[in-house]
Structures are given as structure tokens and as C-alpha cells.
Amino acid sequence: NVIYYVYIMYIVNSCVSTDRPKVAFSAGMNEEIYVGPFNTDTTLIYRTVHTNVGSGYNPNTGIFTAPVKGVYQFSFTTHAGANFSTFVILVHNINHLSMISDWKAMDGSNSAANSAIAHLNVGDQVYVQLYRGTHIWSGLHSSFSGMLLFPL
Amino acid sequence: NVIYYVYIMYIVNSCVSTDRPKVAFSAGMNEEIYVGPFNTDTTLIYRTVHTNVGSGYNPNTGIFTAPVKGVYQFSFTTHAGANFSTFVILVHNINHLSMISDWKAMDGSNSAANSAIAHLNVGDQVYVQLYRGTHIWSGLHSSFSGMLLFPL
């Protein structure tokens, strides 16, 4: 009987562990203003948090820090204004994952988006960087979101 | 023996409940026409359904209604035509989640995309709204999709 009990507890634990950890965040900007241009490359800060399950995203720094090792998907969008170019990179630690760029918009402005999937270790950081000398038009056009697809 | 049977049934149920519910939809527009401008803000209707697991999306209204409480991810895209601006919002009940805009396109046209992750209760609605006085060019450029990331 003890052996059965041990078996059963083992099974219960296996079941529980198959429920994947939950990590997802989504943030935007809620002021309709230009951000940049700056003299140095600058991390964009999306202060309006819609979702932050797992608390990986820091709305004071704009940086997502992976709470668990796994494969994550990230999306980001920008809106380019009129007088400067836009040049924005999704960065994983120091690696460039994907990019949006747009030249001076003679027709006023353009929305754009990009995304990537990456392996992250615990503590790895992912953020959106605005290149020096370029700018975006913020507001609900600008978003940064991510989610854990599965742990590794 | 009855006690073991009860234990085992409990475990089976636990296992089954760890299999997350499945909700995902994806729809587009298959007519190459202008949609809008209209005199009032108008919900865009994506009539060509690629996927609708969980039956949350209604292709007659363009509205997704959450079948389970949870965290969902949504994506939408538009294509701007030449003679009017485009101004499109992703709406959760009455809250604006994210936006695409584009001014009159002097260079012909532009594709754009945005996305968001949000907590939804059962019955919450998410849809894409076209602002009054603006338009999009429909067809496969225009898509609206969503998925349950995990229940809460």
C-alpha cells in the first residue's frame, strides 16, 4: 500500500509539472509625443502596461528579464514621424534579433512592426532600442509584447 | 480498494485539466476593395475565416468573444490606400489596446501591423475598429487573429 501511495504521489507531481509556467507581457505608450532623437542609442520605455503575468517586464526601464529558461516570442511596433528617420532594434542581451526602419516620411507617417522568437536563459534581457539620431511618434502605435512559448 | 480507485480518478482528472483549453482564430478579407470611409466608427468584418478553434470569432460581426477567462494575444494588419488616411484601433470592450495609422499615402500604399496581449473575462469582446472618415484597402493584406495563451 505504501508503494502505491508513493506511485500515486509521483504521478500527481508529474501532472502538476506538465502545466507550463505562465509568462506574458504587453505594454504601450499613452502620450502622443515624439520620442527622440537622442545623442546615444536609447532603450524605449513602454510605460502603459496592459499585461505582466510573471512580472518579467519592468515599465520603469523598458527591459524584460526572463523569469524562466525557455523559448519566447516578442513583438514590437513603431510609428515614424515626419522630420527624422526611425531605426529601432529588438535586442536580446547584446544580440540584434530584428529591426524596423523608416526614412524621413514625406507622406507624413508610417506604422511598422516586427517580431522574433528566441531562446532565453533565466535573467536574459530583451528590450527595444532606438538608434541615436532617430525618433518615433509614440502613443498606442507603439507596443512591445512578449510571451513564453514553452520552458526548456 | 475503493480508496485507491478514488485517488486514481482524482489524478486522471488533474491530468486532463492540465491540458489547456484551445482557442485560436485567424481571418482575412478576400475582396480587393476599399472599406470606408464611413460616417461613424465601424467594426471591421474579416469574413474569410482560416481558423476558428473554440468558435470565439464571429465572421458576421467581426467580433471575438472570449469563451474562457485567460490571457490572449491578438494581431491585426491593414493596408492603406491613396486618397484617405487610415486609422484603425484594436478594442477590448471599450478600451483601446493598440493602433495603426497612416496618412494619405502619396507613394500609393502601405501595409502595417500591430498586436497586443490582454486579460479577458468570459464574454469580453475584442474587435478592430475603423475610425470615421478613414479607410483601408482590403484583401489578404487585412488580417485579424488571436489566441489563448493560457487560462486564468
Add this chain to the structure above:
Amino acid sequence: NVIYYVYIMYIVNSCVSTDRPKVAFSAGMNEEIYVGPFNTDTTLIYRTVHTNVGSGYNPNTGIFTAPVKGVYQFSFTTHAGANFSTFVILVHNINHLSMISDWKAMDGSNSAANSAIAHLNVGDQVYVQLYRGTHIWSGLHSSFSGMLLFPL
């Protein structure tokens, strides 16, 4: 006792099978060059692989082949250059899922994105196709990613 053992093994197998299979890929282009225009419709090849869990994506052909039956989400992005239009389609076997297009960019260039969710059988193929006579500007602007949402 044998009966209990069989029950328990059944339960263990059920538990294990609730852990969804893991499939996700993400790839970009790392050369900053024009791709196209070509005389025929051409599959775009994203040679820089960030992630390829499940090995469904082939960086030599640009084609993702589904390793399991299920519902998948795909995203792709392009960047349009100046002298030709861009016309890019996400294809599932022979079906068109979604599209990005951009006319000759008088204001230099534009980034764009689209996505779709689709049911795939084992062996189904998904890829991004560049229409004949059009081109993209490659580099980190161009990405193709996909993930299994859940098996069927």
C-alpha cells in the same frame, strides 16, 4: 495489484501526453542587400536561424514543414526598397494566407508585417513567396517565424 499497475501506467502516459509538443522557429536575413526582382515567383530564404525547436524550418529552402498536426501561428516581415514594388505572400501548401505589398517607395523605404494562424497536417509546408518583378531589402528587417499553438 496488476490491475492497479496497469491503471497507474495508463495515467502516467496520459500525463506525459498532456505536455504539448514543442515547435517554434525564427529566422532572418543578415545581408543588407536587395533580394529580387526575379522573373518567377520565388520562395524567400531566411538563412540566419535564431530558433528551430522541432527542426521544422529548413534554412536552405526557406520552407517550414509541419512535424506534427496542429494549429500554428506564423509571422513575417519585409522592408521595401525604392525602385521596385514589394509583393510578398505567406503560402500554406498552395493557399495564400496573408500578404504584404508596397508600391515603389518615393519616401525611401517602409517596413511591414503580417501574420496568420492555420491548421496544418503533418508534412504541410508554409513559406514566404516574393512575386516576380518585385523585390525586398533584406537584413534584420526581414523575418519569418512560426510556432505550434496546440496539436490536434
